[in-house]
Amino acid sequence: MPKRILQGTVVGNTNDKTVTVKVERRFTHPLLKKTVRRTKKYRAHDAENKYQVGDTVQIEECAPISKNKRWTVVI
Secondary structure, X not given: OOOOEEEEEEEEOOOOOEEEEEEEEEEEOOOOOOEEEEEEEEEXXXXXXXXXXXXXXXXXXXXXXXXXXXXXXXX
């Protein structure tokens, strides 16, 4: 099964080797026919601690690394 890749913005990097990435998805509301934005935050593994708040990154699904981390930073 292929791994999902999502793109988002780093909103937190206070933890060691971890970044918090905010991913936004847009879709058309079924009744109102209006574009709606929904955001979700993911914890991603950043082994070198090289990404800072505000960076745009891509994250990829992986095996669980800790209780909350199931994603790794690709770019």
